Amino acid sequence: MRRFREITRLICTYGLMVGLSTSITSYAMEAKTTGEVFASEMSIVNNSESEGINQEDNTQQNSNPDSTNQDNTNQEDNNTENSDTENDRSKEGDTSTDNPEDSTQENDTTQEETKPTYKKINDSIYVKKACSVYEKPDTKSKKLGTAILYRKYTRVGIGEDGYNQIMFDGAVAYVKESNVTTKKPTIPTNVVDITDTKYNYDDMKKDIQLLNTYYPDYVTVQSLGKSEDNREIYCIILGNVNAKNNILIQGSMHAREYINTQLLMAQLEYYLTQYEKGSYKSVSYQKMFDEVAVHVIPMANPDGVTLCQYGTNKIADKKLIFALKTMQKSSNYSRWKANVKGVDLNKNFPFLWKKNVTEKKVGSMNYPGVKAQSESETQALVKYTKSIKGLKVALSYHSMGNIIYWDYGQKGKLREQCKELVNLVKSITGYTLVTQSSSTISYGGYSDYVVGELGVPAITIETGMVIAPVSHSQFNTIWKQNKTVIPEVILQVIKNK
Numbered sequence: 001m002r003r004f005r006e007i008t009r010l011i012c013t014y015g016l017m018v019g020l021s022t023s024i025t026s027y028a029m030e031a032k033t034t035g036e037v038f039a040s041e042m043s044i045v046n047n048s049e050s051e052g053i054n055q056e057d058n059t060q061q062n063s064n065p066d067s068t069n070q071d072n073t074n075q076e077d078n079n080t081e082n083s084d085t086e087n088d089r090s091k092e093g094d095t096s097t098d099n100p101e102d103s104t105q106e107n108d109t110t111q112e113e114t115k116p117t118y119k120k121i122n123d124s125i126y127v128k129k130a131c132s133v134y135e136k137p138d139t140k141s142k143k144l145g146t147a148i149l150y151r152k153y154t155r156v157g158i159g160e161d162g163y164n165q166i167m168f169d170g171a172v173a174y175v176k177e178s179n180v181t182t183k184k185p186t187i188p189t190n191v192v193d194i195t196d197t198k199y200n201y202d203d204m205k206k207d208i209q210l211l212n213t214y215y216p217d218y219v220t221v222q223s224l225g226k227s228e229d230n231r232e233i234y235c236i237i238l239g240n241v242n243a244k245n246n247i248l249i250q251g252s253m254h255a256r257e258y259i260n261t262q263l264l265m266a267q268l269e270y271y272l273t274q275y276e277k278g279s280y281k282s283v284s285y286q287k288m289f290d291e292v293a294v295h296v297i298p299m300a301n302p303d304g305v306t307l308c309q310y311g312t313n314k315i316a317d318k319k320l321i322f323a324l325k326t327m328q329k330s331s332n333y334s335r336w337k338a339n340v341k342g343v344d345l346n347k348n349f350p351f352l353w354k355k356n357v358t359e360k361k362v363g364s365m366n367y368p369g370v371k372a373q374s375e376s377e378t379q380a381l382v383k384y385t386k387s388i389k390g391l392k393v394a395l396s397y398h399s400m401g402n403i404i405y406w407d408y409g410q411k412g413k414l415r416e417q418c419k420e421l422v423n424l425v426k427s428i429t430g431y432t433l434v435t436q437s438s439s440t441i442s443y444g445g446y447s448d449y450v451v452g453e454l455g456v457p458a459i460t461i462e463t464g465m466v467i468a469p470v471s472h473s474q475f476n477t478i479w480k481q482n483k484t485v486i487p488e489v490i491l492q493v494i495k496n497k
């Protein structure tokens with residue numbers, strides 16, 4: 001019991017971050033890199049359906065036996081609660097209260113006389129604050145979970161008894177009317193601070209948490225696994241997690257190119273603000289994100305970014321710090337590209353990895369690792385990318401040069417698809433296409449992998465000018481150049497499907 005309480009408490013903390021859809025749960029459950037806390041969340045998510053992709057719900061809707069016990073410890077009459085619950089399930093339509101005497105099976109006809117009537121309705125409501133949802137119109141009845149702020153619920157009944165019926169996890173549940181409002185709560189804007197000149201891992205983590213809170217119906221947050229120094233590799237799905245078409249966008253695989261994390265986070269927030277009412281070229285965002293889900297991995301190399309921004313001060317693992325200090329004498333890591341172990345992640349992917357032998361030693365850039373996928377960050381990305389059914393496009397954001405790499409030696413139809421994609425992105429950004437000759441093609445990169453191994457069109461977009469880390473003064477320009485990449489790519493995917 002105590003152990004489960006601890007885990008549940010951890011989930012409450014972590015759970016704020018992570019909501020998972022059933023479609024991606026199986027992937028995450030298998031992930032070796034996924035820690036215990038996340039594994040617990042996975043099982044929780046498995047048990048919840050439809051609405052159950054959000055934090056607090058997940059902690060509360062947990063129906064695994066141990067945590068049900070935990071829930072019940074908070075309830076009165078808990079000794080009889082479990083058996084009652086079992087009985088209730090077999091007695092369909094039973095709306096009697098949870099009087100412990102029920103367990104004698106004396107039956108409930110006496111109580112049905114007091115059964116309140118509910119006026120049928122079908123509208124959308126919100127709750128004024130996070131509040132409990134019950135199986136019956138009785139706060140002593142089984143708690144089904146927590147209704148959360150900013151999530152829209154369908155209301156199906158208004159009772160005379162001070163309760164409303166709402167749809168919760170696909171079933172009718174009860175919530176106190178005093179907690180209900182038809183007015184949508186005001187959502188704060190400018191969550192992602194685009195004026196921050198050093199947008200870091202903690203900023204991103206906090207913003208993901210906030211966006212997940214403010215837009216619970218439109219984003220799904222998960223961790224793809226841990227980095228070598230134990231940071232989360234976050235992925236946020238914008239839109240319909242069950243969409244048949246998907247695009248993936250990732251940034252900051254190279255440490256010093258972290259301006260792209262801020263770019264992707266700002267784009268994510270912008271499209272969330274547009275989700276309900278906005279449109280692009282006469283197509284509503286609602287329709288776009290319903291048909292095509294956007295998987296955003298804003299920081300593929302969180303340790304590297306942290307090292308680049310703060311030196312070894314924020315690296316936790318002493319062994320890693322020691323190894324770093326043997327890699328370079330200088331304590332200035334601001335031009336670092338690799339991960340914290342000195343492996344260049346964009347040379348660590350499995351496609352034609354053997355050809356990747358330019359650098360033999362660990363260090364700030366170019367070392368491909370002892371073998372393909374030797375790094376936890378690479379493993380997490382490979383595993384996740386492979387798991388997405390219906391992946392149509394992958395975009396990798398790097399810096400710098402205002403150029404786009406697209407030619408990885410692909411042939412035939414795939415080459416034509418890549419050409420169409422890259423020409424589209426070129427027309428939006430104004431960036432220059434780079435066609436590599438076979439002698440200059442680098443192998444072991446993420447885009448190479450997606451094209452070469454998965455047969456999915458992928459390109460690498462290099463933002464900014466002069467030198468990486470790109471000066472923050474270029475952010476607005478980069479933002480404007482890339483602002484409509486997401487809807488344009490979605491429209492192309494819709495057109496080609």
Ligand SMILES: [Zn+2]
Pocket residue numbers: 253254257346398399
């Ligand atoms: Zn790069």
